[in-house]
Amino acid sequence: MKFFNPIKVVILGWWSESNIQTRLMAAATLVVSCLMSALIFWAVNSIQIDARLQDTRYGQDLGVLLAANVTPLVADENYSELAQFSRKFYSRTSSIRYMLYADADGRIYYGIPFSEAQADNSLMLRQRIQLPENFAPNSNTVMVRQHLTPNGEVADVFVPLSQGDIDLGVLAIGINPNPAVVTSSRLTRDVTIAVFIAIWVMVILGAVSNALIITQPIKELAVGVKNIAAGNFKQRVDLPFGGELGELISSFNEMAERLAKYDEQNIEELTAQKAKLETLMFTIADGAVLLGTDMEVVLANPTSRRLFGWDEKKVLGQNILHHLPEPVQIELTRPLYQSAQGDCESGEFRIALYEPAAKTVRILLTTVLDQTREKVKGIAMTVQDITREVELNEAKSQFISNISHELRTPLFNIKSFIETLYEYGDDLSDADKQEFLETANHETDRLTRLVNDVLDLSRLDSGKQYRFEGVDITQPVEQTLRTCQLNARDQGIEMIQEIEADLPAVWGNYDLMLQVLTNLLGNALKFSPNGGKVAVRAYRLSTSELESAPDQVRIEVSDTGIGIAPEDQPAIFDRFYRAENRVHTLEGTGLGLSIVNNIIDKHHSKMHLVSEVGVGTTFWFDLIVYQEEAIPLDEDSLILDSAELEAQVLSAPTS
Numbered sequence: 001m002k003f004f005n006p007i008k009v010v011i012l013g014w015w016s017e018s019n020i021q022t023r024l025m026a027a028a029t030l031v032v033s034c035l036m037s038a039l040i041f042w043a044v045n046s047i048q049i050d051a052r053l054q055d056t057r058y059g060q061d062l063g064v065l066l067a068a069n070v071t072p073l074v075a076d077e078n079y080s081e082l083a084q085f086s087r088k089f090y091s092r093t094s095s096i097r098y099m100l101y102a103d104a105d106g107r108i109y110y111g112i113p114f115s116e117a118q119a120d121n122s123l124m125l126r127q128r129i130q131l132p133e134n135f136a137p138n139s140n141t142v143m144v145r146q147h148l149t150p151n152g153e154v155a156d157v158f159v160p161l162s163q164g165d166i167d168l169g170v171l172a173i174g175i176n177p178n179p180a181v182v183t184s185s186r187l188t189r190d191v192t193i194a195v196f197i198a199i200w201v202m203v204i205l206g207a208v209s210n211a212l213i214i215t216q217p218i219k220e221l222a223v224g225v226k227n228i229a230a231g232n233f234k235q236r237v238d239l240p241f242g243g244e245l246g247e248l249i250s251s252f253n254e255m256a257e258r259l260a261k262y263d264e265q266n267i268e269e270l271t272a273q274k275a276k277l278e279t280l281m282f283t284i285a286d287g288a289v290l291l292g293t294d295m296e297v298v299l300a301n302p303t304s305r306r307l308f309g310w311d312e313k314k315v316l317g318q319n320i321l322h323h324l325p326e327p328v329q330i331e332l333t334r335p336l337y338q339s340a341q342g343d344c345e346s347g348e349f350r351i352a353l354y355e356p357a358a359k360t361v362r363i364l365l366t367t368v369l370d371q372t373r374e375k376v377k378g379i380a381m382t383v384q385d386i387t388r389e390v391e392l393n394e395a396k397s398q399f400i401s402n403i404s405h406e407l408r409t410p411l412f413n414i415k416s417f418i419e420t421l422y423e424y425g426d427d428l429s430d431a432d433k434q435e436f437l438e439t440a441n442h443e444t445d446r447l448t449r450l451v452n453d454v455l456d457l458s459r460l461d462s463g464k465q466y467r468f469e470g471v472d473i474t475q476p477v478e479q480t481l482r483t484c485q486l487n488a489r490d491q492g493i494e495m496i497q498e499i500e501a502d503l504p505a506v507w508g509n510y511d512l513m514l515q516v517l518t519n520l521l522g523n524a525l526k527f528s529p530n531g532g533k534v535a536v537r538a539y540r541l542s543t544s545e546l547e548s549a550p551d552q553v554r555i556e557v558s559d560t561g562i563g564i565a566p567e568d569q570p571a572i573f574d575r576f577y578r579a580e581n582r583v584h585t586l587e588g589t590g591l592g593l594s595i596v597n598n599i600i601d602k603h604h605s606k607m608h609l610v611s612e613v614g615v616g617t618t619f620w621f622d623l624i625v626y627q628e629e630a631i632p633l634d635e636d637s638l639i640l641d642s643a644e645l646e647a648q649v650l651s652a653p654t655s
Contacts, residue, residue: 041192051177052146052155058095059157059175060142066099067159067171074101075163079110086112097154097174102129104137104167129172132158137167153177221252228256287361287383290368293340293376295319304383307353307361327351332363339367342376350386359387407450410443417443454591466602470505470626471513473538473553480517481536484525493528496535503538506553506623512599519592520557520619527561527617534559541622551625556618563613573597573607 066089073082086099090112101110108127132143135158143158155175161168224236236253281288287304291297297315305311308325315323321333331351338344347365352358364382369375417436425433481495488495517536524534537556564572573593597607600621611617 040195052153055155055175055177056144056146059144059155059173062093062096062175063142063157063159063171063173066173067161070101070171071161071163071168074161074168075166083110086110095176097176098172099174100129100172101161101169102172103169106131106170129170131170135160135170137162137170221248224252224256228259287381287385289320289381289383291320291336291340291379291381293378295321295336295340297323298378304381307359307383307385309355325353325355327353328361328363332365335365336379339365339379340376342367359385360390362386403450403454407447410447410450413443414440414447466509466512468507468509468603470628471508471510472505473503473513473555473623474499476510476514476517477536477538477555479514480521483518484521487525488534491525491528491532492530493525494533496533498535498537498539500539503540503553504551505626507626508603508623512602516596516599516621517555517557519596523592524557524559524561524617528559529561532560540625550627552622553625554620554622556620558616558618560616563615564609564611564617565613569609569611572609 070082070085073079073085082101086101090096090099099112100108102108106128108129132145135143137160141160145156145158146153147156148154155177157173157175159171159173161171236256281299282301284301285303287307288299288301289297289304290299296317297320300310300315305313305315308323308328310323313323321329321336324332328351331349335344335347335349339347344365345367349363349365350360351363352360362384364384366380366382367376368378368380370377417440421428421433421436428436477497477499481497485495521534521536528534535556535558537554537558539554541552541554573596593607596619600607603621603623605621605623607619607621609617609619
């Protein structure tokens, strides 16, 4: 073992210092050696098979020749001469191992060399011969089989003995293989096996060396590359190799070091930017869906999932057309395939949805191209919920339509009566002139109310600052009642005031409260028949009604008018909505209750109503009792922008 250690060191040193080309050539030589050994082994085997075939043919010819000479002797039962002839033939032919004669029943009656040891009764052996399974007597077919003996392989030749149709038995001859061929093939086989074993020992040694010298560093490099790909830029390969492998390992370590420096400088920034983009993607108000060219969903933010009803579905990696709502699927199937094929770069669609909730969405399709802007890599789908926009557009259209109608009617009436007075004033009586002027004056008042309502609503929407302070609610109530007293007397309506004594001041704005009471009392008088009643009540809520809320004062305005139908109550505070539109009997702008609701929202309260058709209606709201140290007076609590006010007006609760 000590002798082989220096050789092992030398071989390993040479192998580690050799380049890859040398190692590949050594491996190729080893492969060729294995192939040549296999070829030699195949050639030797072929020679042995050929020798066996020659022995078989020789045995067949020899058996046929011998059978032709002994058949007459067997037929005449001349066994003495048969034995004499057989011994001479056996002694002159060295290739014959044995000769056996058997009768038709297979009993052996003579055999060489077996019968030589018998006494005078040598022709009366009591053994039977084992014939081949497919041996056929009374035929000219010679059967040959091979069997192994301690002295080598022997070819058994079975020749049927027959004379005419008479079966005389069988002659069996054992033929020894050719000694020269056997010796040569054995030597060649032994040498081939030795060479083959030696070659495979070299292969195994080469494989072990390859595993230790080449495979190990390659595996180390592969693991290092995977770690680098996973973001571990501190990965290093530390193996003592020279040559090309050493240069490769050194280059890898240098690359890893540079990547580590780059990572320290840029990865944190890139990660932060990626996190910002992902956060933006998942927090934007619009829905965002990213598709592949095969229509599979790559990314879908929470907004898109909510709009399309995907909250409980797994859509990533699946065809989007199988999960879109039916109206969207019908509208977008063709544009999506066109975009995936590059036939359409963008598109905009407005679609009404009814499930999972009624809404209107705007969908924008944009193709995602590669850096050369030639190949489509995917499709970006932006989904916007424009339900509110549609509602506002409808409200705007309705506003313009209503305001145009409301302005045109009084203007037309005023113009008509003034033109009549101007053109036919001399022909009209004083009573007619007085009636025309009263009508024009009435229409002017109507036009003034309309303009004032629009201005009031515009002022509330503009975000104007209002001063909120302690207000004695009795004062605006009494002032409003005095203002409406004259109209109530003309209609024969009884005005009732029920104000609780010693009411505390409430947190509010005097002018805004005056406008609320004026609008509510004006509606009550307008919708109450002659002889009806209108009541204004103000009282402090009891402790049981407040529960844990701060102290509050409730203001109610009741009438005995026509009432509001249940189907009209949910929309009664909407702009330009008028319950009398159903019968077209009373005039109005439809803005009064919207203004009231907006003002009460500014007071951090809500409007309520209870009504029954033909019985009457009661509106009420609650105001917080003023406490100077507890009421916030900062400007943020007093200002609402126009968008917020508009949202409050359109979505105000009705009960």
